[in-house]
Amino acid sequence: MRVNVVELKNDIYHYQNIIKEYEEIYIRMYHELSSATTYWHDPHAYAYFKEIDIERQKVKTTLYELTTLQEIYIYMIDSYSKLGKIIEWNLNDRSKIIKSLEEYIGKLRQIIKQYNNLNITNLEELKDSMLQEKEKLTTTLNLVNDYLQQIQKSYNRLIQIETDVKFRLSKLKVGVIVKKLFGTYNR
Amino acid sequence: MENYIDIDNLNIVKNKIDLYCREEEEKLNELIGTFSSISNHLNTTYSMDLDKIQEDFISKMKLLKRMHTNDLLVLKDNIEKYQMTMIKVAKNFDDVR
Numbered sequence: 001m002r003v004n005v006v007e008l009k010n011d012i013y014h015y016q017n018i019i020k021e022y023e024e025i026y027i028r029m030y031h032e033l034s035s036a037t038t039y040w041h042d043p044h045a046y047a048y049f050k051e052i053d054i055e056r057q058k059v060k061t062t063l064y065e066l067t068t069l070q071e072i073y074i075y076m077i078d079s080y081s082k083l084g085k086i087i088e089w090n091l092n093d094r095s096k097i098i099k100s101l102e103e104y105i106g107k108l109r110q111i112i113k114q115y116n117n118l119n120i121t122n123l124e125e126l127k128d129s130m131l132q133e134k135e136k137l138t139t140t141l142n143l144v145n146d147y148l149q150q151i152q153k154s155y156n157r158l159i160q161i162e163t164d165v166k167f168r169l170s171k172l173k174v175g176v177i178v179k180k181l182f183g184t185y186n187r
Numbered sequence: 188m189e190n191y192i193d194i195d196n197l198n199i200v201k202n203k204i205d206l207y208c209r210e211e212e213e214k215l216n217e218l219i220g221t222f223s224s225i226s227n228h229l230n231t232t233y234s235m236d237l238d239k240i241q242e243d244f245i246s247k248m249k250l251l252k253r254m255h256t257n258d259l260l261v262l263k264d265n266i267e268k269y270q271m272t273m274i275k276v277a278k279n280f281d282d283v284r
Contacts, residue, residue, distance in 0.1 A: 004228040011225045018221060022214045029207040033258065036200040039193035040265065048261060055254055062247055069240065073225075166233045174243035177250050 001158075002088045005080045012073045019066050026063070030056050058177055065174055072168045079161045083154060094155050101148045108141040192269045201262045208255050215248055 033052050037045070080087060115134040120127050222241040226234065 001232070002230045007228040008225065011221055011228060014217070014221045015225070018214055018217050022211070022218075025207050025210045025214065029204060029211075029255065032200050032203045032207070036197060036262070039196040039200065041192070042190040044265065048258075052258065055251075055258070058254075059251060062244075062251065066244065069244070076229075162232050165231070166236065169233055169236045169240060172240060174240060174247055177247055179250065 001090065002086070003080050004086050005077065005083075006085050009077055009081070012070075012077055015073060016070060019063070019070060022066075023063055026059050030059075061175055065172065068172050072165060072172065075168065076161070076165060079157075079164075083157060087158075089155070089158055091155070091159070098148065098152065098155075101144060101151070105141065105144055105148065108137055108144065112137050112141065192265070194266055194269060194273075197262065197266055201259065201266060204255070204259045204262060208252070208259055211252055211255060215245075215252055218248065219245055 030052070033049075037049050112134060115130065115137070118130070120130055123130070222245065226238055226241070229237070
C-alpha cells in the first residue's frame with residue numbers, strides 16, 4: 001500500500017476549489033433561469049420552470065454529497081500527514097517485522113543479563129571497557145524498544161485510518177438521478 | 188394568465204446559460220482529472236470503494252450537465268418558435284393589408 005500525501009494534498013486542494021466553483025456556477029445558472037420566468041409565460045413555461053425547481057434540488061443534493069466526500073478526503077490528509085509525506089506499508093509483513101524486532105530485543109536483554117552475571121571485580125584492566133560495552137548495548141536496547149513501539153503505533157494508526165475511511169465511505173451514498181423525459185416544454 | 192414572451196431578454200438568459208453550461212463542462216473535466224490523480228496517489232485497501240464512489244459522482248454530474256444542456260436547448264427552441272410565429276403573423280398582416 002502506498003500514499004503520496006504531498007500529491008494527495010494538492011489534489012484535495014484542487015477538488016475543494018472545483019466544488020466551490022461548481023457551486024458558484026450552479027447558483028448563477030439557477031438564478032438566471034429563475035429570472036427567465038419574467039420573460040416567458042405560457043403553459044409550456046409553467047411545466048419548464050417547475051422542472052427547473054426539481055433540478056435545482058437535485059444539484060443541491062449532489063453538492064451536499066460532494067462536500068461529504070471532501071470531508072473524507074480532509075480526514076485522510078489530516079491522518080496520513082501525521083505519519084509522513086510518502087507512506088508505504090504492507091500489513092501482511094506486520095507480524096514478521098514485529099516478531100524479528102522482539103527477538104532482537106530478547107537477544108540484547110540476554111547479552112546484558114550475561115554481562116550482569118559476570119564477575120569482573122578482579123578484572124581491573126577490562127572492567128571499564130566491559131562496562132562501556134554494556135552501556136552501549138543498553139542504549140541500543142532502548143533505541144530498538146522505542147523503534148518497535150513506534151512501528152506498532154504506526155501500524156495501528158494505519159489500520160485505524162483504513163477502518164475509519166472504509167466506514168465513512170460506506171455511509172456515503174451517491175443518489176441516483178432518474179433521467180427525465182423531455183419534450184413537454186416546447187411549443 | 189396571458190401568453191407572453193420577451194425574446195430579447197430571454198435571449199440574454201439563453202446566452203448566459205450557454206456560458207454556464209460551458210463552465211460546467213470545464214469543471215466536470217477538471218473533476219475527472221482530479222479524481223484520477225487522487226486514485227494514482229492513493230493505494231489502500233479502500234481504494235476500490237473510493238474509485239466506485241468517484242465514478243458514481245462523475246456519472247451523476249454528467250447527467251446533470253446533460254439536463255442543463257437540455258434546459259438551454261428548450262430555451263433556444265422556444266425563442267426560435269416564437270420568432271417564427273411572429274414572422275408568420277407579420278406576413279399574414281402584410282398579406283391582409
